[in-house]
Amino acid sequence: MGKFYDFQVKDIYGNPFDLKQFEGKKVLVVNTASECGLTPQFENLQELYDNTDRKNFEIIGFPSNDFAGQDPGSNAEILNFCQKNYGVAFSMMAKITVIGEEAHPLYKWLCGQTNSEVKWNFHKFLIDEKGEVVRSVDPTILPISPEIVDWI
Secondary structure (H helix, E strand, O other), X not given: OOOHHHOEEEEOOOOEEEHHHHOOOEEEEEEEOOOOOOOOHHHHHHHHHHOOOOOOEEEEEEEOOOOOOOOOOOHHHHXXXXXXXXXXXXXXXXXXXXXXXXXXXXXXXXXXXXXXXXXXXXXXXXXXXXXXXXXXXXXXXXXXXXXXXXXX
16 A cells, blocks of 8 residues: 555444545544543544635544553444534544554554554544655644644
């Protein structure tokens, strides 16, 4: 796989989701968790999503239970939590593994492109309009930080 848009994942409902539909847009990819100290970042993610043009930018959340078991719920429970508590309207995908040998191929590719590892929940990857990874962003950096907003 050479570009972000070459991957297919499953959405939170379990349906195939072709990342090619975001071709030509910048994309922020983030692994999420519902029971983490960083969970309030959902609010910032939604704020960023609400304040950007859908023609040019998207956010994709990938729930993961990899770090301290902080997202143990089912996909339906995760979606309900995100919508009820944070009004999440950006694309949420099915829960995946983002670290180790069992990591989803997309995350293996993201980490390989940046020569980095997913450090914790809410680790972010910035993908440009060409489907190339621009950078890996530390989990503690807020989605509404200047380094992300200015990049968009």
